[in-house]
Amino acid sequence: MASEQPPGSDQHSVAQTFSLKNKSLAKAGDLSRRTLLGALGVGAVGATLGAWPRLTGADIPGRNSSALNVAILGTSADAAARQALVDEFTSLHPDIPVRIQAIQGADWRDFFSKILTMVAAGDPPDVVYVATEGAQLFAEKLAEPLDAYLTQDAADVQDYFDDVHPSLIEAFMYQGSLYQLPLDWNAANMYLNTSALERAGLERPADNWTNQDFTSMMRAMKQSTEGSFTPYYWTNRLFGGVVPWLYANDTSFLTETKATGGNWFWDRFYADDPTKNQRSGGYQWLEPNAEDPRVIETFDYLRELVAEGLGVRPEGGGGNALVGLFASSRIGATPAGGYWVQGLHEAGMGADEFDVQFFPSWRTQRHQFGAAGYAIMRTAKDKDAAWEWVKFCASKPAMELAFPTPNTTPTRRSMVNQQLYSTTGPEHWKTFYDTLDKFPTSGPIPAPPQQAAVETALMKNVSTAVSGSSAQVRSAMGTLQRDLELALRSNA
Secondary structure: OOOOOOOOOOOOOHHHHHOOOOOOOOOHHHOOHHHHHHHOOHHHHHHHHHHOOOOOHHHOOOOOOOOEEEEEEOOHHHHHHOHHHHHHHHHHOOOOOEEEEEEOOOOHHHHHHHHHHHHHOOOOOOEEEEEHHHHHHHHHHOEOOOHHHHHHOHHHHHHHHHOEOHHHHHOOEEOOEEOOEEEEEEEOEEEEEHHHHHHOOOOOOOOOOEHHHHHHHHHHHHHHOOOOOEEEOOEEOOOOOOHHHHHHOOOOOEEEEEOOOOHHHHHHHOOOOOOHHHOOOOEEEEEEOOOOHHHHHHHHHHHHHHHOOOEOOOEEOOOOOHHHHHHOOOEEEEEEOOOHHHHHHHOOOOOOOEEEEOOOEOOOOOOEEEEEEEEEEOOOOOHHHHHHHHHHHOOHHHHHHHOOOOOOEEOEHHHOOHHHHOOOOOOOOOHHHHHHHHOOOOEEOOOOOOHHHHHHHHHHHHHHHOOOOHHHHHHHHHHHHHHHHHHHHOOO
């Protein structure tokens, strides 16, 4: 991780920052393939390099195109779904043609590896839709800071910041600069199958329920249900896995600190926000923390859930199969965000057949969240045109075009309303945005620039930790500590 303060920090004047607007911080030739492979971290490269496509210029659609190439994680159908957004942008900016590049990937990590391959092949996209998992990787190596554009167009974007919780913005600050305007987000809330609750004679828990209340609920669900049923289902990944429990227990497997800087931004766009003075120049995860007693305690709690048959051994991946299992009432509870609502509705689940609640409290009730937004590549052909796209997509009309259904949670507070959930549920849809308002210390997925290697290390040790004895938890955390030390040193 670079130690110097980037443009946009408090050590630079606004004039100095603004002068960088049209200067690329890196040329395509400066980003060697060795550097880009290293960006994924030692562990991730070993796991994914063999699966990377061997791209040549002729293989990449849109090569040498004059259009603004916008890369998204998804299929051609996902690209087609954004056509209305492109059409509206074109009507406002007929001089800026836009091409949506849908890139399929198993998850965000796979998507980022393919973007890095495109960069190494000499034909990167101009703009990339980047989730929290890759925000710091892009900020450190690939993305252009937005500071100068925000200063220039402050009046145009103030409406956006007035409508978006500052915690979501802070997640995309890096060493004092802002790199993305998040458009959608999701917290790790707890989804509850109401039929499982009813069979157990239970109601939706109180907002301040605890991890012990959760354990009691899972026991009641297990005792009242026969056949193929799992009270608690969770996945082995950074989002919705062990991390929400770690946050609730006031700890994490990485030591979290915050960078200095960013006052130029908070003073300008969140001047009246009561939490302004608590904001920073961005999150930092510089050291492993796996052997912290609270981390061990958290893993041991999950191990006990698994041992008692209240929870599954977590599986890797995004948990796409979960929607069908939950909709068929074979799962009682699982952590997920607002992105699940539309999927459950399409799977035939009625609005009253599921509900959502805050994640259980422990020593705190801090929640985990992830978000995503467009990043302008340093190698973009026309950064000014790319900024117009980013600025347009953050407007409310554009976001209403982009998110017509509850398949995610919009970052604009005004869009998370009764109308959005009127046909799908859940009854307590306000939980989604209330997570930030009621628990303002909630934080993003712990994703340093070496995120891929970090996540690989975590996933490798989670299953071992929760599958044996309490002594095995300590041993697994020792191994995780050493793996994380290596991961954080990779390409640092």
